[in-house]
């Protein structure tokens with residue numbers, strides 16, 4: 001029993017870690033996550049016989065990705081011990097008092113809820129910026145950080161150390177976040193759950209222009225190291241402010257527990273009016289000498305603690321549960337609630353995620369439930385108020401059949417969701433597939449919002465994406481609220497979409513697990529839809545990022561007769577279902593015989609993309625510098641060791657722009673990178 005609970009907590013926490021750090025789509029609040037983690041830690045301490053070195057309790061989460069070079073932090077990036085109760089703040093105070101045995105001051109700060117960053121400055125200039133990563137090493141995102149206006153690239157004054165690090169939080173202000181999500185909604189893209197995810201997603205962009213457009217802000221709050229100008233944290237923050245960093249005006253020096261508590265009470269209210277998200281208070285011992293005496297535990301310093309504000313909760317009643325069917329057929333249960341006001345808005349619905357979530361809550365119809373909204377836009381049911389249960393409501397039984405089309409639901413191994421397998425005739429799946437097909441990053445057919453697609457479906461004018469190409473102005477004009485001009489524009493946009501390149505067409509098909517970047521990689525490996533259709537599992541899994549699950553889904557897609565019919569129709573309409581002969585010919589041999597090392601970070605595309613570009617043009621990409629190397633494709637922040645070695649062997653460093661120009665010239669496209677075209681579009685023509 002105990003062992004089962006431990007293992008189930010480990011599995012759950014792993015999944016939440018993945019959703020949080022990798023997918024940026026957390027399902028549960030930090031509070032719930034911490035609660036589960038605590039339960040696991042307590043059980044592990046009480047039952048050491050079930051110890052496991054791979055337990056999620058033994059590691060910190062990681063934001064590392066494959067798209068940026070990883071570099072070691074000069075000082076590890078630790079996290080803070082979290083608490084949700086003022087009692088534990090008292091414990092921290094007493095512990096500190098006892099350990100120090102002398103007077104001490106505390107600095108109270110706001111706990112900013114964004115993506116943490118570590119900046120290194122040398123001779124007053126920004127040298128590099130690393131994300132937290134796994135705490136030991138982080139992603140080098142300097143090019144993106146340079147776009148944030150509140151981060152100084154050159155410091156003011158003179159009294160800053162020769163080289164130092166400063167840490168803080170990258171934040172997306174609420175108003176920017178709301179606007180971004182509104183735009184994403186219009187374009188049918190996934191919404192960010194909260195400003196923190198939006199900020200960290202923005203930092204992980206390959207194109208710094210995208211990061212710049214996100215209007216991020218930054219607050220700096222900590223200077224690690226021992227070569228600082230002052231012996232106290234508070235004075236160091238003031239110095240940082242003089243050098244040009246944005247520090248928080250809320251920060252306050254306190255000399256008693258009462259003052260700390262007053263700060264907490266004051267900011268629990270005031271923070272609601274701040275332009276950025278905060279989720280608590282950080283309390284730090286002011287003297288650096290005292291900090292050093294207190295030292296660290298394995299994960300966090302003993303000289304600081306984070307007090308997290310309890311998320312605002314409300315109690316309401318469950319009225320009914322609806323089941324939504326998504327594009328892939330995944331069924332999402334949604335709770336319909338008695339309207340209740342929470343954190344400034346009226347809540348009527350909350351997601352219930354999946355059948356396991358409902359089961360774990362032991363939810364019954366009519367139950368009183370507590371809902372929470374902790375910086376997330378979609379509220380969550382945290383707990384059933386079992387004491388308030390009258391005892392008569394039925395247990396929520398997950399449906400066995402699709403609420404929309406009646407097909408029997410299926411559950412795939414290892415997945416939490418139930419699916420409606422009726423891909424080709426279940427209305428919401430069809431409509432969502434068409435919405436995906438026309439979306440901006442796919443076929444980019446403007447003017448076809450979800451409402452128009454709904455109307456077209458209801459009028460029986462479309463049943464699949466191929467039907468879009470049969471639409472006539474006269475069909476569209478008849479629709480509610482659609483004038484002649486819009487109708488003409490839609491027909492025109494459908495026509496224009498016929499020249500959308502093959503890789504985007506592949507993405508538009510909406511094959512399960514084939515996202516934008518996988519579609520690109522598949523298009524390179526299989527230059528026509530026929531080649532892809534003929535591919536066997538063994539050759540599919542050779543493509544980067546394609547595992548068995550993805551490969552199987554591609555095979556399943558082509559083995560469905562409906563899909564094959566659809567593809568035949570796309571072909572007759574003249575869509576791009578192969579890389580153009582011109583593209584293939586142009587790119588084939590221009591780097592033949594060249595051995596190239598890629599190093600550093602790039603503005604226009606990821607290292608992976610440059611690797612494929614080299615290979616497609618007949619070149620060879622290798623990892624280390626040797627006399628066989630023809631040149632180094634050198635981005636920003638190329639490692640000093642590589643630079644030295646290249647120099648000693650007389651190997652040329654070629655910058656990104658020069659490389660792109662060279663390829664363009666060699667492959668006969670003449671446009672220079674600065675002639676107004678977006679870098680993405682340019683590169684597209686090279687791929």
Ligand code: IVH
Pocket residue numbers: 078079080081109110111112113115116117168169221222282301304306
């Ligand atoms: S101090 C060694 N101060 O909270 C301590 N952290 O788990 C260094 N955070 O990773 C951190 N506001 O991302 C500090 N005023 C503040 C903060 C803060 C937010 C974040 C930071 C850190 C996490 C703690």
